[in-house]
Amino acid sequence: MTTTTSAPALPRTRTRAARPWGLYVALLLTAWFAVSALWPGLLAPGDPLELHLDSALAAPGPHHLLGTDEAGRDLYSRIVHGTAPALAIGFGASLVSLALALVLGGLAALAARPVASVVDRVVEVLFSFPSLLLALLLVALLGQSALTEAVAVGVGTAPGYARMIRGQILATKSSPYVEAAVTLGHSRTRILRQHVLPNAVRPLVAVFALSVGQSIVWASSLSFLGLGVAPPSSEWGALLDAGRLYLTHAWWLTIVPGLVIVVLALTATTLGKHLQASLERNDR
Amino acid sequence: MSRTEDVLADAGPTTTTRPGREASPAGTLAVERARPRFSVRGLDVGFTRAGTHRRVVSGLSFDLFPGQCVAIVGESGSGKSVTARTLVGLTGAGSTVTAERLQFEGRDVAEFSEREWRRVRGAGIGFVLQDALVSLDPLRPVGAEIDEALRLHGWGSRRSRARKVVDLLTSVGVPSPQLRAGQRSGELSGGLRQRALIASALALDPDVVIADEPTTALDVTVQAQVLDLLAQTKDRGVSILLISHDLSVVARLADLVLVMRGGEVVERGTAQQVLTDPQHEYTKALIAAVPGEHTKGTRLVPPAAGADVAPVPAPRRHEPAPEPLLEARGLVKRFATAGGLRRTAVDGVSFTLHRGRTVGIVGESGSGKSTTARLALALTTPDEGDVTLLGEAWSTVPETRRRARRSSIAVVQQDPLSSFDPRWDVERILLDSLPAGHTGRTARGARVRELLEQVGLGEEVLPRSPLRLSGGQRQRVAIARALGSEPSILVLDEAVSALDVSVQAQVLDLLADLQERLGLSYLFISHDLGVIHHVSDEVLVMKDGRVVERGTADDVFRRPQEAYTQELVGSLPRLADARPTTAGTSTTGETR
Numbered sequence: 001m002t003t004t005t006s007a008p009a010l011p012r013t014r015t016r017a018a019r020p021w022g023l024y025v026a027l028l029l030t031a032w033f034a035v036s037a038l039w040p041g042l043l044a045p046g047d048p049l050e051l052h053l054d055s056a057l058a059a060p061g062p063h064h065l066l067g068t069d070e071a072g073r074d075l076y077s078r079i080v081h082g083t084a085p086a087l088a089i090g091f092g093a094s095l096v097s098l099a100l101a102l103v104l105g106g107l108a109a110l111a112a113r114p115v116a117s118v119v120d121r122v123v124e125v126l127f128s129f130p131s132l133l134l135a136l137l138l139v140a141l142l143g144q145s146a147l148t149e150a151v152a153v154g155v156g157t158a159p160g161y162a163r164m165i166r167g168q169i170l171a172t173k174s175s176p177y178v179e180a181a182v183t184l185g186h187s188r189t190r191i192l193r194q195h196v197l198p199n200a201v202r203p204l205v206a207v208f209a210l211s212v213g214q215s216i217v218w219a220s221s222l223s224f225l226g227l228g229v230a231p232p233s234s235e236w237g238a239l240l241d242a243g244r245l246y247l248t249h250a251w252w253l254t255i256v257p258g259l260v261i262v263v264l265a266l267t268a269t270t271l272g273k274h275l276q277a278s279l280e281r282n283d284r
Numbered sequence: 285m286s287r288t289e290d291v292l293a294d295a296g297p298t299t300t301t302r303p304g305r306e307a308s309p310a311g312t313l314a315v316e317r318a319r320p321r322f323s324v325r326g327l328d329v330g331f332t333r334a335g336t337h338r339r340v341v342s343g344l345s346f347d348l349f350p351g352q353c354v355a356i357v358g359e360s361g362s363g364k365s366v367t368a369r370t371l372v373g374l375t376g377a378g379s380t381v382t383a384e385r386l387q388f389e390g391r392d393v394a395e396f397s398e399r400e401w402r403r404v405r406g407a408g409i410g411f412v413l414q415d416a417l418v419s420l421d422p423l424r425p426v427g428a429e430i431d432e433a434l435r436l437h438g439w440g441s442r443r444s445r446a447r448k449v450v451d452l453l454t455s456v457g458v459p460s461p462q463l464r465a466g467q468r469s470g471e472l473s474g475g476l477r478q479r480a481l482i483a484s485a486l487a488l489d490p491d492v493v494i495a496d497e498p499t500t501a502l503d504v505t506v507q508a509q510v511l512d513l514l515a516q517t518k519d520r521g522v523s524i525l526l527i528s529h530d531l532s533v534v535a536r537l538a539d540l541v542l543v544m545r546g547g548e549v550v551e552r553g554t555a556q557q558v559l560t561d562p563q564h565e566y567t568k569a570l571i572a573a574v575p576g577e578h579t580k581g582t583r584l585v586p587p588a589a590g591a592d593v594a595p596v597p598a599p600r601r602h603e604p605a606p607e608p609l610l611e612a613r614g615l616v617k618r619f620a621t622a623g624g625l626r627r628t629a630v631d632g633v634s635f636t637l638h639r640g641r642t643v644g645i646v647g648e649s650g651s652g653k654s655t656t657a658r659l660a661l662a663l664t665t666p667d668e669g670d671v672t673l674l675g676e677a678w679s680t681v682p683e684t685r686r687r688a689r690r691s692s693i694a695v696v697q698q699d700p701l702s703s704f705d706p707r708w709d710v711e712r713i714l715l716d717s718l719p720a721g722h723t724g725r726t727a728r729g730a731r732v733r734e735l736l737e738q739v740g741l742g743e744e745v746l747p748r749s750p751l752r753l754s755g756g757q758r759q760r761v762a763i764a765r766a767l768g769s770e771p772s773i774l775v776l777d778e779a780v781s782a783l784d785v786s787v788q789a790q791v792l793d794l795l796a797d798l799q800e801r802l803g804l805s806y807l808f809i810s811h812d813l814g815v816i817h818h819v820s821d822e823v824l825v826m827k828d829g830r831v832v833e834r835g836t837a838d839d840v841f842r843r844p845q846e847a848y849t850q851e852l853v854g855s856l857p858r859l860a861d862a863r864p865t866t867a868g869t870s871t872t873g874e875t876r
Contacts, residue, residue: 176703183661184717184769185690194716195705202707 026270033264036083044080048234049073057250067252069242075252079260082234086216086264089150089228089235093215094208096154098161102201105165109173110192123162131156132221139227146235149228153218161207168200175199206276213268220261236261320347321492321523322371325385329363329370329547332378340366341547346540348492353514353524355538355555357531359570359784360755363547364527368496371525372409373401389491407437410485412478414497419481420469426480427453427465433487452483456513474649475506482513486522493517496527503648503811508855511536529784531571532857535559543567573789575818577841583796584789584818609805610637610678610693610773614669615659617652629655631829632669635822637773640799642806644820644837646813646852652829653809657777660807661695662686674772691719691769698778700758704750710761711746717768735764740794756787760794767798775807780815792818813856817841825849 036043052072060067066075107119126134138152172178173196181191216236222228223237230238236257243253329341341363348354356364369375371388373396386393388404396404405411413419420429427449434445453461456479469477478498485493495514499507515537518524528534534541534555541558543551543566551564562568573584617630630652637643647653658664660671662679671679674692697703704713714732733743739760750758759779766774776795780788792815798804810816816823816837823840825833825848833846844850 176697176699177705179663180695180697180703180765181716182663183690183693183695184765185687185719187687198707199705 020274022270023274026267026274029263029267030271033083033087033267036080037087038084040081040083044074044077046074046077048077048081049232057246059250060252060256066256067250069250069253070246075239075256078234078239079236079257082236082239082257085146085229085233085235086219086237086261087212089146089153089219090212090216090264090268092147092150093153093157093219094211096151097156097158097211097215098204098208100155100158101161101165102204104158104162106169106197108162108166109169110196123159123166126155126159127163129156131218135218135222136225136227139222144227144230146229149219149222150215152222153215156218157211157214161204161211164207165200165204168203169196172196172199203276203279206272206279209268209272209275211272213265213272216268217261217265318350319390320349320387321389322346322348322525323385323387323390324371325383327367327370327383327386328381329366329375330380331376332380337380339547341370344542344544344549346542346552348523348525350491350523351518351521352539353518353526353537354540354542355526355528355534356542356544357528357534357570358544359529359786361546362544364529364544365496367544368494368525368527371494372405372411403437406433406490407488408490408492410488410490410493412482412485412493412495412498414500420477422468422470425466425468426472426477426484429469430465430480430484430487433484437488439488448487452487453480456480456483456486457509458483473506474502475509478502478506478510479513482510482517486517490522492523492525494525494527497529498526499533500528500530504813504855504857505648505851507533507857511857530857531559531574531785536857543570570786573786574814575789575792575812576814577817577838579818580837583793585786585793606639606641608636608638609674610660610807611635611672612656612660612669613671615656615666615671616668617655617659617664618667628829630659630666633659633824633826633829633831634669635824635831635834637805637807639772639805640803641821642799642808642819644808644810644816644823645826646810646816646823647826648811648852650828651826653811653826654777655829656826657695657775657807657809661693661775692771693773693775694766694769694771695775695777696759696762696766696779698781700755700762701750703762704758706751709747709749710753713750713761713765714746714768717765719769731768735767738767738798739764754787755783756790759783759787759791763791763794763798767802772803773805773807775809777809778811779808781810781812788815795819813841813852825852 056072058064058068064074108116135152135156142148220237224241228237229235239257325345327344330339358364430449431445450461458464458479499510538555541555542549545566551567613634615633618626618628621627645653741760780791808819820837823837824831827848833849844853
């Protein structure tokens with residue numbers, strides 16, 4: 001070994017990538033949202049529906065952290081207690097969406113040609129509808145409830161995921177490891193079960209997290225249009241809708257629930273992206 | 285930090301210095317005809333990741349004189365590419381670079397500001413990378429790419445630049461340069477892309493060209509053209525730093541060769557000295573590991589001293605001609621292309637594979653050799669002609685009837701990593717390959733361990749993901765999987781092409797052992813003439829879907845009849861091509 005005592009003539013050191021602070025914040029917020037959904041009394045001991053007509057439309061202050069609405073109900077309590085319905089609709093819609101997408105995408109990628117092309121066309125037609133319009137249509141057909149809202153949002157967002165799953169399955173189907181399995185003499189169903197489906201579905205874990213955030217925004221839009229959960233529920237979209245009337249003199253009734261929706265959507269998106277990145281890191 | 289702690293220290297090589305060339309300090313050289321363009325002394329490069337420091341280059345020294353070519357040869361992880369990047373100030377994040385001296389044109393590189401670097405890169409130093417497809421912007425015409433290099437350095441007017449671009453493309457031998465300048469990199473063949481990249485590296489008449497594996501992705505005939513081009517560039521007085529894993533590529537061009545291993549130079553000397561009379565054990569092993577004519581029928585890796593395995597000289601050669609296992613007759617396969625046309629990928633290919641023998645198919649990219657492999661495996665069915673396996677119809681029967689018989693023919697693909705399900709560990713991969721007949725947990729486990737043993741792997745790899753294995757280990761797992769069903773035929777589709785030469789040698793030896801022990805037949809597909817010559821009994825040379833020449837390996841490679849085969853064999857760089865030592869080169873060669 002050449003042992004030269006090298007004078008550090010040109011130290012050129014660069015620091016490593018910064019810590020993922022975004023992820024830490026998102027995890028903290030997730031914990032907060034989880035507690036609000038499961039045990040709202042812990043964070044907001046007051047009754048969210050208790051009326052205090054004397055302190056109606058009070059601005060955010062020491063007494064009411066986020067102010068009160070037209071009936072004097074505490075906005076902070078309502079938001080905390082509204083987390084559960086908001087999340088339920090978000091998760092429900094995502095489940096509906098991905099389940100439907102899995103069926104449609106799977107058929108489009110795997111079924112015999114006539115079936116596959118029919119499914120392809122159906123997905124394309126659904127795709128050409130604006131998601132919100134599709135959701136509105138379903139609410140109009142099925143009537144107004146939290147369940148319909150979830151179904152409507154789920155169906156509205158399914159076509160995009162269906163296309164994604166179709167592409168994923170097709171890519172997996174032509175991968176070298178599937179080819180290797182064919183040369184091992186494995187049957188079509190065994191290859192599908194063992195390789196194609198698990199590998200096609202795996203990236204959906206991350207997509208699900210992204211979808212929850214997106215669905216909550218969609219559901220809030222429906223509620224805001226008066227087509228979601230009916231008042232006096234504290235679901236966030238409903239809060240937005242109710243606050244709309246007082247926008248000029250009680251801004252907090254719309255701004256605060258709106259911000260909370262944005263924060264939840266961002267949290268879900270951040271988690272989803274980190275999940276996706278870590279899955280991809282493991283793949284390559 | 286102390287050098288003994290260095291993780292790379294376990295490689296423990298010592299620099300072999302020839303008599304009379306004891307590390308002479310550069311200043312005391314008797315002959316110094318010109319100032320070196322690059323002068324490097326005691327270069328150390330390390331990376332700090334996740335809190336641990338890893339040194340990847342240790343104590344590297346060399347001078348690069350005008351009109352000289354210094355070649356750094358080594359396998360993956362030897363530090364050769366890091367060295368190239370360090371010289372242009374692009375070592376990367378988390379790196380620490382120290383050197384007693386690191387000078388470009390007599391100036392300390394450490395003094396360069398980022399702005400100065402940008403001027404030096406391109407104008408002073410041209411950089412040619414391995415894969416032109418990823419180095420060139422896919423959405424921009426190659427002419428615009430070259431023009432940008434000129435424009436960024438404030439070269440001439442728009443019109444004079446356009447002329448210069450055409451001149452440059454002409455000078456690197458691109459036919460119809462006007463037309464080509466307007467095409468995107470995806471529209472050019474691999475050879476043209478690489479030339480366009482060299483043209484952009486030469487655009488500003490740099491004094492130094494750093495070429496990192498410039499021909500690795502190219503077919504041999506194209507490689508020969510690119511090497512000629514680099515040689516012409518050198519003759520014009522440009523200094524070339526050539527980085528390559530391929531000793532024979534270096535032989536054509538290099539005046540001074542540095543052999544690197546684990547970040548250290550283990551041997552240095554003129555190309556002829558290093559390649560024809562290597563002193564260091566590692567260089568010797570590296571040169572011995574290159575398969576080809578002279579290695580046929582011998583092991584590439586000598587068994588380690590003290591190993592209880594008896595050396596197996598000249599395996600194979602089963603006389604008389606045994607039974608045919610796989611027969612292909614007049615195979616034709618056409619594919620629809622984007623323009624609605626049908627391209628004939630395979631056109632009238634026939635061959636017979638006998639038990640215990642190897643048929644090699646060699647050809648350049650697009651010659652139809654991989655499609656032929658897929659036809660043999662019945663992964664795709666021929667448009668004309670047929671394949672019979674063990675005397676029974678194979679390509680003409682439906683897949684459901686083929687399934688049970690698939691156990692007799694298995695495949696080893698080029699890239700082992702993508703051939704494994706990314707969710708599976710080695711144990712799962714191997715268990716999955718066992719035919720349905722193997723029942724019982726213990727029996728299956730025993731069979732998996734037997735497979736591992738056959739390919740020279742230990743049980744410790746079982747719970748690991750292929751991601752955590754080395755390239756050679758992965759390919760061994762792929763071979764073990766192929767052996768799982770006890771096949772009589774293995775189709776090896778570029779199975780050793782992605783491996784380092786010493787690992788390739790081990791895998792080729794393993795394949796020879798397995799053939800001997802298990803009586804396997806190989807259909808061996810490769811673009812590498814040396815590998816095909818080494819392994820094959822019968823050789824098919826393919827071009828544009830047709831077999832242009834066939835015969836025994838020695839006939840085809842030693843006495844090629846067809847013009848194309850002659851061109852192929854003639855393009856093959858050889859170690860014997862090493863530049864003869866002339867007075868001038870030996871002087872510069874000795875300047876460490």
